[in-house]
Amino acid sequence: MTVLRDVETLPGVSGWHRVCRLTDLLPERGAAALVAGVQVALFRTFEGGLHAVGNLDPFSGAQVMSRGLLGCRGGVPVVASPMFKHVFDLRTGESLSEPGPGLPVFAVRVQDDMVEVSLEPASQPASSSADTADRAGTVASGER
Template identity: 40%
Template sequence: MTSTIELTTDWVPACGVADLEPGWGEVALVGARMVALVRVDGDEVYAVDHHDPHTGAPVMARGIVGSRGDRPTIASPLHKEVYDLGTGECFTDPSLGLRTYRTRVVGGMIQVEFDD
């Protein structure tokens, strides 16, 4: 007998894309999670865990938004570790990683995907 594992994902509404100012992060309670939402350009929105991977403090939405080449980044406001917004890779300390979530904009509303 063969069994298959079905992966389920949920798209959860967070806020309107117009509610975010480009180049800044905002924290949103999406479901039961605190997520940092960052609008970088137009309707391009990234979602990452709001907790700093180094300290565990809920501060990432207040991070410094920038880029490394064509890769959008956010730097922790505490110790300035720099993370890729798309992958969560830490440029300054390879032992750290920031959890990322996929986003989409539907009818002007940002939705965040959780794969529980």
């Protein structure tokens, strides 16, 4: 029922993980990264904004979010899953196209031209369905 199992127990999970150079990311395109065993989708927008969300498309069960198209909906930066085109808010992970589970969102930053990701959630994975409320607690370690 959880996307990230036993996050706290994995060695080396906490803190910032250095992933790649900023120039490895194509503008307005995504890339998948394997961070301490967790698949993360990284996006770099035209404006230079960076986003990191879970790579798993919750509607299809496939690890494909990094291959989705970026865009905006009413000023909100979004990614559309390449599988069934479900659209998610890159800032909150919320599913915008229909009620359902959202994506976990991770903190991401650039240090010395290197992209770094923290698996500790930048925000709670948004979900518009009530039954997943407890999942947020499982995923969010709450330690920063």
